[in-house]
Amino acid sequence: xxxEITKEIDAxxxxxxxxxxxxxxxxxxATVGDVxxxxxxxxxxxxxxxxxxxxxxxEFVGVETCDGYDRIVVKKIK
Amino acid sequence: xxxxxxxxxxxxxxxxxxLYPVAIMASGAVMNDMRVDIFLTFWGLxxxxxxxxxxINQVSKDYEALGPEMxxxxxxxxxxxxxxxxxxxxxxxxxxxxxxxxTADLFNMDIDDLEPVIEDIIGVGEFIDxxxxxxxxxxx
Numbered sequence: 001x002x003x004e005i006t007k008e009i010d011a012x013x014x015x016x017x018x019x020x021x022x023x024x025x026x027x028x029x030a031t032v033g034d035v036x037x038x039x040x041x042x043x044x045x046x047x048x049x050x051x052x053x054x055x056x057x058x059e060f061v062g063v064e065t066c067d068g069y070d071r072i073v074v075k076k077i078k
Numbered sequence: 079x080x081x082x083x084x085x086x087x088x089x090x091x092x093x094x095x096x097l098y099p100v101a102i103m104a105s106g107a108v109m110n111d112m113r114v115d116i117f118l119t120f121w122g123l124x125x126x127x128x129x130x131x132x133x134i135n136q137v138s139k140d141y142e143a144l145g146p147e148m149x150x151x152x153x154x155x156x157x158x159x160x161x162x163x164x165x166x167x168x169x170x171x172x173x174x175x176x177x178x179x180x181t182a183d184l185f186n187m188d189i190d191d192l193e194p195v196i197e198d199i200i201g202v203g204e205f206i207d208x209x210x211x212x213x214x215x216x217x218x
Contacts, residue, residue, distance in 0.1 A: 013156065015155070017109065017163070017167075018158065021105055021109070021166055024108070028170075052109055052110075055110065
């Protein structure tokens with residue numbers, strides 16, 4: 001995941017549905033082409049977010065497991 | 079014809095342990111791009127009297143003994159209040175909140191006595207019409 005990150009959302013410590021809702025908010029105000037990384041300690045995020053991305057027809061870049069949290073990267077394509 | 083992209087919730091209970099699922103389910107529906115219609119009745123409507131949402135800290139009678147511990151853990155872990163979670167869902171999605179006319183009449187409540195997040199006071203007939211159009215309906 002060498003893509004340049006436009007915006008990082010640090011949702012660590014935030015519980016479901018926090019990280020996902022924060023991502024939706026940011027994606028809406030972002031511009032097409034922006035790459036957004038969400039940092040989350042919520043166990044649901046790494047499954048929830050890719051599912052949402054698919055449904056919302058955005059692009060899922062990848063998920064990286066870091067030290068105690070996940071880093072989920074999404075690209076706004078529409 | 080029911081629409082799988084619509085969900086309706088009947089909120090009968092006014093305790094914090096029941097209001098959290100209302101806010102969280104509504105958020106889940108927003109994530110799935112669904113329209114949500116929430117009908118507040120009885121104790122559920124009492125929770126939406128002006129100034130009331132942030133004051134509520136009671137849990138259901140069944141779990142009364144665990145209430146203070148639950149509230150303590152939530153505070154310690156900085157869990158946003160159920161009301162802020164619901165407001166966020168409404169801000170980001172197609173969420174509509176209505177007050178039950180029968181309850182409002184019974185307790186002499188007017189739209190001005192209720193939180194501004196409530197769009198209207200409606201009768202059960204109108205709500206059931208919404209529920210009929212929704213693929214998912216829950217009673218909480």
